[in-house]
Amino acid sequence: MEPPRPAVPPVPLPARPVVAVGPPAAVAPPPVKLRVRSVNFFYGAKQALHSVSLDIPEKRVTAFIGPSGCGKSTLLRCFNRMNDLVDGARLEGTILLGGQDIHAPNLDVIELRKRVGMVFQKSNPFPKSIYENVAYGLRIAGVRQKSTLDTVVEKSLRGAALWDEAKDRLHESALGLSGGQQQRLCIARAIAVEPDVILMDEPCSALDPIATAKVEDLIHELKREFTIVIVTHNMQQAARCSDRTAFFYLGQLVEYSDTGTIFMNPANPQTEAYVSGRFG
Numbered sequence: 390m391e392p393p394r395p396a397v398p399p400v401p402l403p404a405r406p407v408v409a410v411g412p413p414a415a416v417a418p419p420p421v422k423l424r425v426r427s428v429n430f431f432y433g434a435k436q437a438l439h440s441v442s443l444d445i446p447e448k449r450v451t452a453f454i455g456p457s458g459c460g461k462s463t464l465l466r467c468f469n470r471m472n473d474l475v476d477g478a479r480l481e482g483t484i485l486l487g488g489q490d491i492h493a494p495n496l497d498v499i500e501l502r503k504r505v506g507m508v509f510q511k512s513n514p515f516p517k518s519i520y521e522n523v524a525y526g527l528r529i530a531g532v533r534q535k536s537t538l539d540t541v542v543e544k545s546l547r548g549a550a551l552w553d554e555a556k557d558r559l560h561e562s563a564l565g566l567s568g569g570q571q572q573r574l575c576i577a578r579a580i581a582v583e584p585d586v587i588l589m590d591e592p593c594s595a596l597d598p599i600a601t602a603k604v605e606d607l608i609h610e611l612k613r614e615f616t617i618v619i620v621t622h623n624m625q626q627a628a629r630c631s632d633r634t635a636f637f638y639l640g641q642l643v644e645y646s647d648t649g650t651i652f653m654n655p656a657n658p659q660t661e662a663y664v665s666g667r668f669g
Contacts, residue, residue, distance in 0.1 A: 422447040422586060422616040423468060428482035430463055432475065437463045439640045441482075445633075450608060450617045452631035452648065454624065455663070459637040461620045465588050468618065469505035470498055487585065503530075506579035510591040512571035514563035514578075519546075519555050522563045522574055526582040541581055548614075549577035550607050569600025573607065580615065587611065589619040593626065605630050624664055628652050636660045 423445035430438035438460045445451050453461035472478045484491050515522050523542045546552040551573045593601040608630050621627050635645040644660040655661045
């Protein structure tokens with residue numbers, strides 16, 4: 390018979406660390422890419438925008454909605470100074486791109502338009518090959534090395550989800566593409582020069598539902614690298630694509646907030662009436 394083993398004193402468990410429980414840490418908002426302050430815009434004697442102020446966040450999609458003639462496209466075109474080309478057009482107020490005043494006397498407008506690309510309502514490919522459409526901006530900037538052009542053309546077409554459809558016809562006319570392909574080609578042309586911001590003015594209004602879905606999917610991908618501002622009359626498109634939405638009416642910014650808030654719980658009755666379809 391074995392002698393009894395000596396009793397072993399229990400080993401105390403280590404004390405559990407005390408974890409303070411409190412509200413979740415606030416997520417820092419994204420940096421502001423475009424800052425608009427007290428902007429009034431005039432076409433001659435007609436005032437199109439009335440004291441508009443808003444901040445557009447970096448690497449997000451911001452949608453401008455509102456009925457026709459409310460000023461949303463006018464504001465969009467202020468961001469790359471396309472309205473400068475309209476006789477009698479005049480802007481009061483300040484627009485900052487990355488902290489820089491885009492109306493500063495020493496600012497190069499051509500450089501501004503490289504930083505702020507534009508995709509129009511109707512696709513407008515140049516009457517050139519697919520390759521030359523994408524390479525056009527680089528050639529204007531003085532890039533001549535074929536290997537560089539080849540790399541950027543492929544990267545841009547991939548970025549616009551068009552490479553697989555166009556890689557075997559790069560030297561064919563861009564006018565032979567379908568409407569949806571032409572619009573994606575215009576997006577590829579815009580991103581080839583690596584802008585900071587991409588402006589889209591009703592980019593899907595002339596497209597069928599399948600082509601529209603492809604462009605919307607593309608917008609989701611592009612916001613990883615670019616700040617996007619889109620003008621649309623399509624409420625569903627704004628709800629699907631954008632992170633923030635601004636509602637304009639008669640040249641005034643009525644409400645600007647997260648897209649979910651604008652469509653589900655707007656603060657302004659006029660916004661609620663518009664997004665619900667009671668007026669337009």
